Every structure is written in C-alpha cells, then in structure tokens.
Amino acid sequence: MPNASTRPKRGRRNRRLPREDPARNELVSRSLESAQQCLFNQDYGTAFVHYLLVLNLAPVLKDFASESFRFTLFKWADELDSLGRIQDLFDCYEQALELFPTDEVIINSMGEHLFRMGFRDEAAGHFHKALKLKPDYPEAKENFYRVANWLVERWHFLMLNDRRRNHKYQQAIQKAVEGGCNTVLDIGTGTGILGMCAKKAGAAEVYACELSKTMYELACEVVTANGMNGRIKILHMKSLEMEVPKDIPKRVSLVVTETVDAGLFGEGIIESLIHAWNHLLLPPQPNPLPPSQTGRVIPAGATVFGMAVQCLEIRRHHRLCVSEVGGLATAAAGELHSPVSCSSEDDSTEPYTTERLSRLPGGYTPLTEPFNALDIDFNNVQELEGLCSREVSRVRLPVTGEGLLDALAVWFQLHLDQESSLSTGPKEDTCWEQAIYPVQTPHNFPLRPGDELIVEISCRDAYLRLCSVAVARDGQEYRLDDCLDPDKPRNNPGPSGNPNPSLNAEAELCSALACLGTEQSSGPRDYTMLECAEMALLNNQPYHDSFHRVMPLTDPPSGPMDPGPDPFYVLDVSEGFSVLSLIAASQGQVKAYSSVEKAQHQAVLRRLARANGVPEEALEFWLNQVEDEQAVLQRPSREKLWSAIILDCVETCGLVRQKLMEKATLARCLLEDGGQIFPERIVLYGMLVESDTLLLESAVQGQEPTLGFNIAPFINQFTVPVHVFLDLSTLQCRHLSDSVELFILDLMNTNANYTNRDVKVQASASGRVTAVPFWYQIHLNEEISVSTFNQDSHWKQAAVVLHQPLAVREGDWVQLAVTLQKSSISISASIEEEAGETGTVDSVRESAQ
Numbered sequence: 001m002p003n004a005s006t007r008p009k010r011g012r013r014n015r016r017l018p019r020e021d022p023a024r025n026e027l028v029s030r031s032l033e034s035a036q037q038c039l040f041n042q043d044y045g046t047a048f049v050h051y052l053l054v055l056n057l058a059p060v061l062k063d064f065a066s067e068s069f070r071f072t073l074f075k076w077a078d079e080l081d082s083l084g085r086i087q088d089l090f091d092c093y094e095q096a097l098e099l100f101p102t103d104e105v106i107i108n109s110m111g112e113h114l115f116r117m118g119f120r121d122e123a124a125g126h127f128h129k130a131l132k133l134k135p136d137y138p139e140a141k142e143n144f145y146r147v148a149n150w151l152v153e154r155w156h157f158l159m160l161n162d163r164r165r166n167h168k169y170q171q172a173i174q175k176a177v178e179g180g181c182n183t184v185l186d187i188g189t190g191t192g193i194l195g196m197c198a199k200k201a202g203a204a205e206v207y208a209c210e211l212s213k214t215m216y217e218l219a220c221e222v223v224t225a226n227g228m229n230g231r232i233k234i235l236h237m238k239s240l241e242m243e244v245p246k247d248i249p250k251r252v253s254l255v256v257t258e259t260v261d262a263g264l265f266g267e268g269i270i271e272s273l274i275h276a277w278n279h280l281l282l283p284p285q286p287n288p289l290p291p292s293q294t295g296r297v298i299p300a301g302a303t304v305f306g307m308a309v310q311c312l313e314i315r316r317h318h319r320l321c322v323s324e325v326g327g328l329a330t331a332a333a334g335e336l337h338s339p340v341s342c343s344s345e346d347d348s349t350e351p352y353t354t355e356r357l358s359r360l361p362g363g364y365t366p367l368t369e370p371f372n373a374l375d376i377d378f379n380n381v382q383e384l385e386g387l388c389s390r391e392v393s394r395v396r397l398p399v400t401g402e403g404l405l406d407a408l409a410v411w412f413q414l415h416l417d418q419e420s421s422l423s424t425g426p427k428e429d430t431c432w433e434q435a436i437y438p439v440q441t442p443h444n445f446p447l448r449p450g451d452e453l454i455v456e457i458s459c460r461d462a463y464l465r466l467c468s469v470a471v472a473r474d475g476q477e478y479r480l481d482d483c484l485d486p487d488k489p490r491n492n493p494g495p496s497g498n499p500n501p502s503l504n505a506e507a508e509l510c511s512a513l514a515c516l517g518t519e520q521s522s523g524p525r526d527y528t529m530l531e532c533a534e535m536a537l538l539n540n541q542p543y544h545d546s547f548h549r550v551m552p553l554t555d556p557p558s559g560p561m562d563p564g565p566d567p568f569y570v571l572d573v574s575e576g577f578s579v580l581s582l583i584a585a586s587q588g589q590v591k592a593y594s595s596v597e598k599a600q601h602q603a604v605l606r607r608l609a610r611a612n613g614v615p616e617e618a619l620e621f622w623l624n625q626v627e628d629e630q631a632v633l634q635r636p637s638r639e640k641l642w643s644a645i646i647l648d649c650v651e652t653c654g655l656v657r658q659k660l661m662e663k664a665t666l667a668r669c670l671l672e673d674g675g676q677i678f679p680e681r682i683v684l685y686g687m688l689v690e691s692d693t694l695l696l697e698s699a700v701q702g703q704e705p706t707l708g709f710n711i712a713p714f715i716n717q718f719t720v721p722v723h724v725f726l727d728l729s730t731l732q733c734r735h736l737s738d739s740v741e742l743f744i745l746d747l748m749n750t751n752a753n754y755t756n757r758d759v760k761v762q763a764s765a766s767g768r769v770t771a772v773p774f775w776y777q778i779h780l781n782e783e784i785s786v787s788t789f790n791q792d793s794h795w796k797q798a799a800v801v802l803h804q805p806l807a808v809r810e811g812d813w814v815q816l817a818v819t820l821q822k823s824s825i826s827i828s829a830s831i832e833e834e835a836g837e838t839g840t841v842d843s844v845r846e847s848a849q
C-alpha cells in the first residue's frame with residue numbers, strides 16, 4: 001500500500017505539481033514500464049505493486065491502465081488464493097477499490113473470492129453493489145441471483161405477504177402498548193415492521209436491533225421512508241451484545257421478537273430472551289408495579305408439537321434406499337448418513353432440516369397423532385434457564401398408522417399473548433415450514449397400530465432435539481436409534497447395520513425384529529456422511545442405470561491371451577460424491593478417474609469397487625484443485641487423451657452449472673478422436689403457469705402498504721426473478737400451456753450454441769401467466785436421456801417469475817424471449833399478435849423481466 005508520502009499533496013502549491021515535476025513524471029513512466037514488463041513476464045505480484053504506485057501518483061492514467069490493472073489484480077489474486085495468502089488477497093482488493101471504488105468488475109470479482117472462502121453474506125453484498133453500479137452486468141447478475149437468498153432470505157417476502165400473521169402481531173403489540181408498555185425493544189427487526197407497529201401504537205421509546213448488515217440497512221431505509229427516522233433507534237448488533245445504558249438508556253417494558261425458525265429455537269430465541277430478561281427488560285410480572293415498570297415479551301410462549309411420519313421423499317434424502325444402482329450392488333458402501341442428526345455431537349450436522357409437509361412430492365403418512373412435545377413460557381426466565389438442564393423426557397406414543405418410520409415432524413403454536421396465537425402446523429394455511437428430524441438408522445422398521453413409539457425429547461445447545469429411540473411391541477422394547485450414548489447400558493442392544501433390507505413381508509419383518517432384539521452392538525457405529533442431495537443422487541436409480549447403459553465403450557477382450565485394446569480413459573468431473581466413475585470402471589477395459597475428493601467418500605468407492613469385482617487399478621482418484629478447471633481436466637498421461645468425460649451439468653437447485661459451457665469447450669479439447677462428453681446435449685423445457693405461491697415468495701405483493709407501512713419498494717429491490725429448489729409436481733399452480741422446448745445446449749459442439757432464442761407457445765387455458773418453470777432433458781447420447789423432472793430425480797426444478805403477469809386467453813400464442821447468458825436464464829413473455837388479424841386483438845400485452 002503506498003503510504004501518504006507517495007500520494008500527491010493536496011495543498012494549493014502542490015496542485016499543479018504533477019505536470020511540472022520531472023522527477024515524479026520520470027518515476028511514473030518508469031514504474032509503468034516496469035509494470036508492463038512484469039506483466040509480460042507473468043510476475044503479477046510485482047506488476048501489481050508498480051501499477052499501484054503509478055495510479056496513485058498519476059490518477060490521470062486510470063482510464064488508460066484500468067484494463068491491464070484489473071488483469072494484473074485478478075492474476076495476482078488467483079496466485080495469492082492458491083498460496084492461501086487470504087489476508088494479502090483481500091488487502092490487494094481493498095487497495096484496488098481505493099483506486100477504483102465504483103469498478104463493478106473488481107467488486108464482483110472480490111465477491112467471488114469472498115464467496116469461495118465461505119463469506120456468503122459479504123459476497124452477496126458485493127454482487128449487489130456491482131449490480132447496482134451496472135444493472136445489466138451479466139456476471140454480477142448471475143452471481144447475485146445465485147446468492148440473493150443469503151442477503152435477504154426469501155421467507156421475508158412470505159412473512160410480509162402473510163396478512164394474518166402481520167395483523168395478529170400488530171394487534172398484540174398495540175394491546176400491550178395501550179396497556180402501558182411504553183418502552184419497546186424489537187429483537188431481530190428485519191425490515192423494522194414490529195418496531196414500527198410499536199411506535200404507531202404510541203410507544204414513547206422504541207429500539208430495534210438486527211444482526212444482518214443488509215437487513216439493518218434495509219430497516220433504516222424503511223423507517224426513514226415511513227417518517228420515523230430518529231423516533232426508532234436501530235442498532236446493527238446482536239441483542240446479546242446490547243447493554244444498558246451503552247446501547248439503550250434503560251431497561252424496556254416490552255420485548256417483541258419473531259426470531260423463531262421452523263424448529264422454534266434455531267434463531268437462538270432462548271439465549272436472546274435469557275439475556276434480555278437479565279439485562280434489557282424490567283422485572284417480570286406478577287408484581288405490584290404497573291405495566292410500564294414491569295417487563296414482558298411478545299410472543300408470551302409456545303407449544304411445540306411432533307408427529308411420526310412415513311415419507312419417501314424424506315427417506316431418499318437421508319438414507320440409502322436402493323440395493324443396486326447402475327449395476328453396482330450398494331451393500332458394501334457401509335452405513336451412510338445425511339448431515340442431519342439429533343444425536344450427533346459433530347459440528348457439521350444439524351439437528352433438523354425443514355420441509356413444507358403439505359408440498360412434499362408423494363405426500364406423507366402420519367404414523368402417530370400429533371403429540372405435545374414441549375410448552376415454554378417466554379415470560380419466565382427460570383423456565384428458560386432451566387430448559388437446557390432439564391432431564392431428557394420420554395414420551396410413549398401410540399402408533400396409529402402403518403408404515404416405515406422416516407422422520408419426526410415438528411411445528412409449534414406461538415402464543416402472542418393470552419388470546420392470540422399463530423400456528424406453523426402442516427395443516428394450516430401458512431407459509432411456515434415444519435422441522436424434520438429424519439431417522440438415520442439403516443433399518444426399515446415398519447410400525448403398525450398397536451405399537452408404541454418411544455421418543456426422547458431434550459434440549460441441548462439451546463436446540464430442541466427429538467429422537468425416536470425404541471418401539472414397544474407385544475411387551476418388548478426394540479431399540480431403533482443410534483442416538484444413544486454407547487456407554488450407557490442397553491437392555492436390547494441395537495443391531496449392527498444391515499444397510500438395506502427391504503422388509504415388507506411379515507416373516508421378514510419378524511426376523512428383522514428378532515435381529516434387532518438380539519444382535520450385539522459393538523460400540524458407536526462407523527458411518528460416512530453424504531449431503532442430502534448426494535444421498536438423493538445415489539438413490540436416483542434411473543440416472544445411474546442410464547449411465548450404465550451408455551457406458552459400454554468397448555468390446556471385452558476376445559480370449560484370456562488377448563490383452564485387449566488400449567483401455568478407455570474415462571474422467572468423471574461431477575461435483576461431490578459420484579459413483580459414475582465406478583460404473584464406468586465396472587465395464588472392464590476402462591480406466592476411470594474420479595473427482596471425488598473426500599477421503600471418506602473415496603473409501604466408500606473403493607469398498608464398492610472391491611465388492612463389485614472392479615479391479616483396484618481400474619479406478620483412480622483425481623486429487624483435484626477445485627478452483628482450477630485446467631487441473632481438473634488434465635489428461636491421464638502426457639500423450640493420452642480422454643475417451644470420455646462426464647460433466648454434471650445441472651445443479652440440484654435446478655440451474656445449469658456455472659461455467660458449464662467453458663468446461664465443455666475445455667473438455668472437448670482433451671478428448672481423443674471419437675471421444676465423448678456425457679451428456680452430449682441438454683435440452684431445457686418449460687411451460688406457462690399461473691402461480692400465486694411463486695409470486696408470494698418473490699416479492700411483497702399488491703399496491704397496498706403492509707400494515708399501513710411503506711415496505712415493499714425497499715425489500716423488493718432484492719427480488720430475484722429465478723426461483724430455485726422448486727418442486728413443480730406439488731407447486732400450487734395452474735398449467736396454462738403444454739411443455740415446450742426452450743433451449744438446447746450442445747456440449748459436443750459448443751460453437752453451435754446460441755444465447756437468445758424466441759419460442760412460441762400456445763396457451764391451453766385462459767389465465768395470468770406469472771412464471772415459466774423449467775427443467776432439463778439430459779441426453780447422454782443419441783438414444784438415452786434422463787429428465788430432471790421425474791419422481792426419482794434428485795434435482796429440483798427452477799422457474800423464471802415474470803416481472804409482470806401476462807394475461808392470456810386460451811389459444812393465444814405467447815412469445816417467449818429466452819436468453820442464456822453465462823449460465824443464467826432469463827425469459828420475457830409477450831402475446832404474439834397474429835399477422836393480418838385486425839380489430840380483434842387487444843393492444844399488445846407484454847411482460848418482461
């Protein structure tokens with residue numbers, strides 16, 4: 001970093017100096033020359049320092065040198081990145097941004113580095129800034145759309161669109177304030193809405209805190225726009241860091257908060273409220289003092305419910321459900337777990353995941369009635385403090401339905417005050433998801449009415465944990481869980497895992513139960529962790545079977561003496577865990593290279609190889625550097641080219657993988673004559689739909705203010721037109737057309753691709769087109785393809801939400817302008833006017849995004 005002495009002085013005498021100071025000019029021009037020379041020699045670090053000097057001394061050269069400067073910065077940053085010199089890397093970006101504070105390319109690139117390092121919030125902030133500076137900058141747009149969810153999570157839109165919830169909170173706050181609570185703290189204010197309700201209800205003093213920087217800034221904008229600037233004090237901090245009188249002058253009489261997630265405690269409400277009672281709130285009622293001198297909390301408390309369910313969709317994301325994929329027997333994989341476990345101490349696991357039960361494809365079967373898992377009073381600090389030290393409680397639940405136990409689903413009723421509550425249950429018409437505690441044990445244990453399911457409920461690390469531990473049947477208890485402390489004595493020790501029994505027949509069931517009761521457990525079981533999406537991928541039989549069918553690349557050798565032809569070299573560059581290389585290797589005469597990185601995952605592949613008779617040398621691991629595609633796609637040996645390269649083209653979320661076409665181009669250069677890329681082509685399909693649900697998730701809807709406040713225009717800046725992780729089969733929508741081919745990506749001939757295409761589609765019904773959901777047909781070769789939109793798919797779908805709904809009548813032709821820039825898709829729709837037709841057509845109706 002050039003220090004102050006290298007900067008031009010600002011004094012009047014010095015202002016004209018640059019032009020007149022020959023020594024300085026000499027230094028600038030020599031440094032510039034050195035910078036260029038170093039750049040030529042690929043000595044980017046030195047080039048960067050020279051450029052910094054030049055541009056700080058002679059800002060007039062900024063225009064001239066900006067391109068080379070950026071190039072140098074990016075090259076040097078890549079080097080620093082690969083050397084692990086992260087602090088230096090960000091220092092360079094900061095120096096660069098001092099020179100070019102509004103350079104969207106630099107800002108976007110810094111965002112990409114931040115993202116790769118896991119600073120997703122900060123990364124998202126950079127992409128947003130770059131996009132604000134240049135709204136049609138495709139790289140920033142693509143990046144921003146991919147991460148906007150981290151900046152302003154989508155549920156903010158849902159919550160603001162949920163009028164019932166807004167109204168109930170407003171009423172409860174108004175009642176409390178009118179009842180005498182006149183100093184208020186809104187913990188986790190988000191857009192500022194609850195704080196504004198308190199102010200509007202007449203509270204004398206209102207404070208709000210918000211830990212997310214983006215949300216804090218948004219809340220400030222919203223409060224100002226609603227004329228409450230200075231009347232609500234907003235703090236950018238976590239409530240746990242707040243102190244009296246440093247941050248707020250005195251203790252408040254009311255805390256309002258909606259810092260609850262689907263599992264109730266996941267946003268830390270217990271900790272926040274314990275801290276608030278100890279440091280920020282007046283003492284609680286009952287006491288003889290009036291409400292203005294006592295403290296209380298809205299919501300006043302909650303009741304948590306649970307229910308055991310069978311659900312195939314949950315099962316295939318958390319357990320291995322297939323005994324064979326792509327010709328490989330899976331039993332030897334060992335026990336595989338998803339990273340969601342109520343028992344694990346492991347930091348990389350979460351106690352629960354979330355789903356909207358009502359929207360799960362294939363639905364779910366309740367196996368028990370809903371049961372009361374916990375009652376908690378937020379106005380009782382002793383109860384809050386005692387929660388985590390509470391004994392583990394055990395409930396025995398009569399089984400009411402027949403099926404396999406896949407998960408415990410959890411939801412709650414939030415009691416705002418004594419009269420009013422909100423429910424997040426699966427049967428409610430609510431935007432809330434439910435918390436899902438999946439069963440991880442490898443046994444398929446069919447429950448039936450008459451059984452009792454024994455569930456343990458505890459609270460550890462301020463998370464509510466529910467664990468199915470046993471089934472009582474005919475007076476005997478069968479342990480189910482692997483959640484137990486292995487040191488604890490067991491009456492009926494669990495079995496060692498049979499990974500994949502398919503137990504439907506009664507006889508099989510009995511023997512499975514017998515085995516559950518008798519086999520000895522040998523301490524904690526060994527298992528391998530797969531991400532939920534990786535598990536669902538492994539369970540995706542049609543996908544692997546299709547690969548199995550396209551893989552035979554060669555004829556087997558003709559006799560024992562015939563060494564056969566040169567092996568086929570196959571490279572699988574799928575991200576994460578993939579068995580495709582092993583499917584290739586199992587064909588014989590193939591040398592397959594896997595990009596699987598994690599040692600545990602490689603071990604699974606080795607075990608599977610051994611068990612499936614694949615020779616050890618047929619499968620190698622590519623110890624890749626993820627950042628460097630060049631390295632990933634290196635040849636097997638100097639003179640050898642690849643016979644086949646497998647690319648995974650579509651991300652689980654439903655988008656084309658970033659940089660896919662660049663990878664395909666590179667892959668093509670590394671193929672031998674007649675070599676293949678799998679898939680050779682992907683075709684995008686879409687359809688016109690009317691879906692209010694998608695609108696509610698994408699922006700605050702309607703012209704009316706939210707609870708009388710002007711919030712929509714501010715939060716709607718974070719609207720993203722492309723929705724991901726959709727389940728089109730259960731999305732509440734009306735189909736307004738058949739499916740239509742939108743776009744083709746040819747991976748074998750990347751030059752043949754286009755970026756824009758106009759597609760005509762006829763409306764099959766009248767309505768308002770609000771979105772175009774899309775999915776892919778992945779053509780492995782000419783004959784064999786798989787769809788990302790089928791029942792066993794591990795892929796979700798995505799949708800472009802139109803900027804404005806487009807009214808259509810049955811029979812109308814709609815023109816879709818589809819653009820694929822980088823790998824992000826945009827679609828605008830308009831009504832196609834029929835040529836020659838006059839008088840009968842409305843003025844052009846159009847919707848663009």
Ligand code: 44T
Nearest residue numbers: 155188209210211212238239258259260261272431432
């Ligand atoms: N999602 C609900 C969870 N915060 C709501 O930064 C429901 C999810 C959901 N600030 C689908 C539907 C729904 N001090 O902005 C956030 C967060 C902030 C705090 C200061 C603290 N101690 C905290 C704790 C959290 O509070 C805001 C709201 S958290 C609400 C979570 C529609 N999927």
